Amino acid sequence: MTPSPTSPAPRPPHTLRTVLPVVALCWLAVFFDGMDVTIYGAVMPHMLDDSGLGLTPADAGTIGSWTTFGMLIGALTAGNLTDWLGRRLMLVASVSVFSVGSAVCALAGGIGPFGVGRFVSGLGLGGLMPLCLALVMEFAPPRRAALTTGLLMTSYHAGGMAATGLGLTLAPAAGWRWVFWAGVLPAVVAVPLLLALLPESPGVLLARGEREQADAVADRYGLPRPTAVAAPAAGAKGRLAAVRALFRPDSRWATPLLWLASFCGLLLVYGVSTWLPQMMRASGYGLNSSVSFLLVINAGGIVGLLIAGRTADRFGAVRVSAIWFVLTAAGALLLKAHLPLGATYAVVAVTGVWLFSAQVMVYAATDTVYRGSERAAGLGWVTGVGRTGAVVGPWLIGALADSGNESWGFTTFALAGLVGAVAIALVPLARRIGRSGAPATVALAAGASPSKG
Template structure:
């Protein structure tokens, strides 16, 4: 998909293409660093000199996820105070330096500390990049812009697997983490030179002079970014529980918990559960390619539909379809049909959670958007911790078929919670950055 078909070619549209492209690059290296641990884990466990066992490896994986939770929760609050751009730059710097720390780690303890630090950067970057893209993308293209951004995460995962297969055996697992440090010198300078600060953020913080200079520099109309004057508007975490938003916030949090439980549970245990159910799918890497390809296609389709029908409505449908597809995998089918179901499950699975972020960004006012997205991602990380644990318990109990049922139920819960997440009265004032209605329908 070309940038011309993604966004208008007016100055504001060209600036949006620039922001989407730069954030896509940042999220690509984010996804690469996130998935590289699982990709090199066989090599790590086979390295007798390092002394890592399976139990400790699992603890390190959970430690990384916990770091991501803290990063997501804190980044929203910080970016609504100091800006989106600094959080993205710090995130890339942090997980790149942490990757070098992993490459240099003398033992599992130091390695785990470095992965925790990487998690802080990884967790903070993604919701901030989503908020940045939503603020620059035109209203009519906002959802497709977010879903295009999220294809970078799936591409990063595929790249991590390809790199690991290609060089771990030849050069050792440490070499992959050295590659993970390269964004510090290759990507970070590019972002620092070309990524603008959010104009809406500058205006919301009363920095009119900086906003004027940015608008003149990029040839855009400042009115396209001017937030509504909202007297006594609540900001930060407190703003998520303003009148009319309390119930919506809790529903989105619950839906995100169910969504990430589903994503991480299925991603971690589906190949094992399918083998336990009697399938012979061959290489697990091949299965991961299929589900990630489905995820990339699903992102692009979901974004188009969300721009037409609303992110919240499509997220509800996608969660429901994911529940059906995952439930079907409990039924023995011919292998070609199984692969087809896995592909479409990936198409719905990953983009359903992405649409939750898009729906949250469209629901909350611009000055509170990064906090809202950061906290829905952070609370959802609790589901990311729970999903692999639930799947592991079921597999250990030789109840793989029940795993499909449990994860299908999570999809139903996600659909119901997001479907009910409508802002209540009183309606908040119009925010031109979000559209022309007081209460968004998605």
């Protein structure tokens, strides 16, 4: 019997398997993001030894901050352009831009042009992460948001490991510039795949008035059809309304706490990604060992994300993030001591397990604070404000290195971990206070049950 034209086509179940193509494409994009971010730290010791370039530790820290400042601008710009281009094309544009920036770095004859290249890379990198996170969380099955987010972010560390491998093999043999030429690969590999295979967000399609296309994408991947409540509002007024919604009564105190936790988390992520090899080299380890620590900490990051995603789905992203931040602080303090090489590798690996996934669980925690229509704006602002930590981290450690105080960098990382733990741990209490409008003591005395996370 032929189905009537109005009958909906059979829908696949909404499981991780049905949305795996979307997760895989975003995984590839974030893989190249992690590779591009980590390339700089992986080749920095070689660049500092290149007298023709004239790079000093202070310059290196400043250029690292230019990258993350570009990311901040890129994240804010991507939100505006998404209204016209959609998430799919903005993701393609982001990959293309940071590939161009890598080519500029490879061609740079001095620190000025090199800094411009890193800034351009940052513009592309800044928009990519929130776009991928928003897409994956929109497509993720119910009660699997944290696991899917953790799975996505393993790609960042796989990319970091690839960059470190290039730094260990290609840089000594052919020079640091060839490592940046490898950073042009995303434009060749990822862009055609994203254009051909990545679907647009059903919520964005609905917000643009494309109801049939939105329903078609949702049906193809087994998603619930989007409603006006779940769709992000378009235009400048829509974005302003989305930002105001982040400060509605039950999230007005949780929002700045998420921002602070993200600031601390990204200070750790980008401070470590940029400076760990040079900090370990200054602590007395050899050049190859110092760069290898970056490989090891990213390997730990992959393991940590797989553990954190499953653990957060069971116990809540907020709890996991807070504990992981505390363990990161402990690992940073242990690295301050000059341990035997084998013990140091073990500490670096275990610290990687906690450090990167602490920040990713901050992203996952936004799903417990914001409604569907606010998710993209909430993620964008948590990521964007957190980028200020990514700007401060490389600059601050660079200033410490220039004064010969690299060891204080580990103390800085430990303090960031403790502050991040306190901030994210207070999010459930802040939501209860916002809902009740009462002081904390009254809310607790009333026996308000904690929110998820």
